[in-house]
Amino acid sequence: MNKHIRKVAVIGSGIMGSGIACHFANIGVEVLLLDIVPRELTDKEKAKGLSLEDKVVRNRLVNDALAKALKSKPSPIYHKKFASRIKTGNLEDDIAKVSQADWIIEVVVERLDIKQQVFEKLEQHRTPGTLITSNTSGIPIKFMSEGRSEDFQKNFCGTHFFNPARYLKLFEIIPGPKTDASVLEILNGYGERFLGKTSVVAKDTPAFIGNRIGIFSIQSLFHMVKEMGMTVEEVDKLSGPVIGRPKSATFRTVDVVGLDTLVHVANGLYEHCAHDERHELFKLPDFIATMVDNKWLGSKTGQGFYKKIKNEKGKSEILSLDLSTMEYRAKQKAKFATLELTKTVDKVIDRFPILVGGKDKAGEFYRKSFAQLFAYVSHRIPEITNELYKIDDAMKAGFGWEHGPFQIWDAIGVQKGMDLIAAEGQQAASWVQEMLDAGHTSFYTVKEGATYFYDIPAKQATKVPGQDAFIILDNIRKSKAVYKNPGLVVEDLGDGILNAEFQSKMNTLGGDVIAGLNKAIDIAEKDFQGLVIGNQGANFSVGANIGMIFMMAVEQEYDELNMAIKMFQETMMRxxxxxxxxxxxxxxxxxxGGCELSLHADKVVAAAESYIGLVEFGIGVIPGGAGTKEMTLRASDRYRKNDVELNILQEYFLTIGMAKVSTSAYEAFDLGILEKGKDVVVVNRDRQIATAKAHAKLMAEAGYTQKARRTDVRVLGKQALGMFLVGTDSMEAGGYISEHDKKIANKLAYVMAGGDLSEPSLVSEDYLLDLEREAFLSLCTERKTLERIQYMLKNGKPLRN
Structure with a gap:
């Protein structure tokens, strides 16, 4: 069933409400954001002589909340101009406007009585047939619509966005007793296709799916930390990126979210899940109760499991909470032999068998924690969902886990997981053993590029629904590979389109990747119609392999470095x-280099969450993989008669010189990295490869022809060079940049000006590539550049020297 959502009304402008409003604005929807009218004036309003009847006062709460949201970091909005799609008002003067909405989303305080009062008011103005949902993290949906009309109840259900709404992909949909099936279908499809979410239809059980499993996981670690005598640093080391979880891991995540939030949900689960076999685990440990009493709630109160202070030298320092003494102390480095064994294992999924086999405290931690998690999720079916893949989807999309519980269990081995459960004195649900006895040895299988899950009632593997719009590279890599080397795999996407997928660490662009890209183009030109360069890793690419550049520069192998840079440039041009x-x-x-690659594609199909930039200044060089050339060319293409050409060139110069990075794909248009009318943005990353393939196919079928290299790039010569040199002199004199910053900027200026030509001229791309490469190589001979590269390799952040 298709339903167009042109206007959304969001009721409640708190952190969650404003975030939801901003995300609908992100996708182009008109939003009406409403909140209550203030009951008293502020001192500032009194001083201005305002009254409670003034509109500015009546809309103060909603306007202040939205302004605060728009200033927050990370930003809830893709581009600041999108905020104009949000109109604000209050629930007394503007409630009648909800009649124009296609979807009304209630996001008020988590109290059933207040929600019911809001619904009573909304029903007086809501147009019949309008979708109406409550964004709640745990109040039973069945109670909310009591007393409402049949049409209201038919079009009503729960929708649980996770905070922050822009960044977390989970979108839980919880039907009420009378919710029409078509409403679930509409919301499920809309969440995935337009909002870019992982839509999961959940049952109306306490905390639904994500929080039920997520809070269990955190609570089990809370209890385990004291039992095993572990520190907060040790737990965070073991429960973070090494197992595909966010860097904030466990305790830092609780600090960010707020301990009071976690306590609220855990207490609710303890109260409402009396029949849960792990009911007692939701009881808060003593150290949590102490923290709550002391108001050590995390970032919002300045201290939680971690506390940031200024030390005697005036420098910021992070202290950790000692859970045995309940006092803060200096952070301790956590190190485990088991983790050392996984350092060479790039894929997280391949680490789990190693981790549970560890002989130290880390191995014991993983065996205990995974055993508890596996047993628990097995018992939640069919209580919270009938399909096991929904639990995995919820944990990946809502809590940022790279792999869900059943995927991890598969990686360890289902029988091995059963052994771990037994060793911990736990018991899995009976269906798991029945599955094994029937000869099914895994929860998931892949057939013909599609993922199948073990369907418990059917006792057979069933295709995970909704995959037809996606291309999952993990599923086709082996069966559809047409070429591979250690850094890159080329897969056949079908319909004459290939995909080149990076396989290097952090998708860096080294020799294998460059060679692989050339081979992919060879194959595509010979036997196919088009090529997509895409992957489904955490990031597209962090750039060129600077370790290789550093080694060549230190060894003074300048001829080899020159050839490597020239090869990179020529691959971009190819x-x-x-x-x-x-x-x-x-x-x-x-x-x-990842940005330079995108600059040279015929079209960019960017995920909305793309952070794109030419950041080479941070390691003491200029973009040397044709990026400087390309930005100079793009500036040239923007010159129009009577333009102040220097101003246009300066925009592109500053994009490189200030190492600007877009905070979304939409901002990349402002930086000149993406081009309007050519490049496109997709909100749902799961659809990205399929969308890119469709564009490649369309371009090929429209009669794509090879273009000729450009020889008409207008450069401004001494006129531009002089302006840039004066600017860098004054920046250094003012203390804004260092002497080495100035040297790098002057090299960039020389290239983008086209050298010291006496007058504006037309030059070729090859001419600019030579200037770019010479500048890059000369900077690689500088000691301060080598210091910057070495510091970046060691610390992962730039050095100012």
Whole structure:
């Protein structure tokens, strides 16, 4: 069933309500954001002589909340201009406007009586047939619509966005007793297709799916930490990126979210889940009760499991809470032999068998924690959902886990997981053993590029629904590979389109990747119609392999370095001037060489959450993989008669010189990295490869022809060079940049000006590539550049020297 959502009304402008409003604005929907009228004036309003009847006062709460949200970091909105799609008002003067909405979302305080009062008011103005949902994290949906009309109840259900709404992908949909099936279908499809979410239909059980499993996981660690005598640092080391979880791991995540929030949900689960076999685990440990009493709630109160202070030298220092003494102390480094064994294992999924086999405290931690998690999730079916894949989807989309519980269990081995459960004195649900006895040895299987899950009632593998709109590279990598080397795999996507997927660490662009890209173009030109360059890793690419550049520069192998840079440049140009369309599909971090690659694609199909930029200044060089050339060319293409050309060139110069990075794909248009009318943005990353393939196919079928290299790039010569040199002199004199910053900026200026030509001239791309490469190589001979590269390799952040 299709339903167009043109206007959404969001009732309640707190952190969650404002965030939801901003995300609908992100996707182009008109939003009406309403909140209550203030009951008293502020001192500032009194001083201005305002009254409670003035509109500015009546809309103060909603306007202040939205303004605060828009200033927050990370930003809830893709681009600041999108905020104009949100109109604000109050629930007394503007409630009648909800009659124009296609979807009304209530996001008021988590109290059933207040929600019911709001629904009573809304029903007086709501147009019949309008979708109406409550964003709640745990109040039973069945109670909310009591007393409302039949049409209201038919179109009503719960929708649980996770905070922050822009960044967390989980969108739980919880039907009420009378919710029409078509409403669930509409919301499920809309969440996935337009909002870019992982839509999961959940049962109306306490905390639904995500929080039920997520809070259990955190609570089990809370109890385990004292039992095993572990520190907060040790738990965070073991429960973070090494197992595909966020860097904030466990205790830092609780600090960010707020201990009071976790306590509220845990207490609710303890109260409402009396029949849960792990009921007592939801009881809060003593150290949590002490923290709550002391108001050590995390970031919002300045201290939680961690506390930031200024030390005697005036420098910031992070202290950790000692759970045995309940006093703060200096952070201790956590180190485990088991983790050392996984350092060479790049794929998280391949680490789990190693981790549970560890002989130290880490191994014991993993065996205990996974045993408890596996047993618990097995018993939640069919209580919270009938399908096991929904639990995995919820944990990945709502809590940022790279792999869900059943995927981890598969990686360890289902029988091995059963052994771990037994060793911990736990028991899995009977269906798991029945599954094994019937000869099914895993929860998931892949057939013909599609993922199948073990369907418990059917006692057979069933295809996970909704995959037809996606291309999952993990599922086709082995069966559809047409070429691979250690850094890159080329897969056949079908319909004459290939995909080149990076396989290097952090998707860096080293020799294997460059060689692989050239081979992919060879194959595509010979036997296919187009090429997509895309992957489904955490980030598209963090850039060139700077470790390789550093080693060559230190060894003074300048001829080899020159050849490596020239090869990179020529590969970018080969992409631009091949006789098949090349589509880049960036997402996440797309830095340096990854950005240069996208600059040279025929079209970019970017995920909305793409952070793109030429960041080479941070390691003491200029973009050397044709990026400086390309930005100079793009500036040239923008020159119009009577333009102040220097101003246009300066915009592109500053994009590189200030190492600007977009905070979304939409901001990349402002930086000149993406181009309007050519490049496109997709909100749901799961659809990105399929969308890129469709564009490649369309371009090929429209009669794609090879372009000729450009020889008409207008450069401004001494006129531009002089302006830039004066600017860098004054920046250094003012203390804004260091002497080495100035040297790098002057090299960039020389290239973008086209050298010290006496007058504006037309030059070729090859001319600019030579200037760019010479500047890059000369900077690699500088000691301060080598210090910057070494510091970046060691610390992962830039050095100012």
């Amino acid at each position: 992409m631009r001037y091949s006789d098949i369309p090349v589509i880049s599909a960036p997402h996440g971090m797309t830095f340096g």
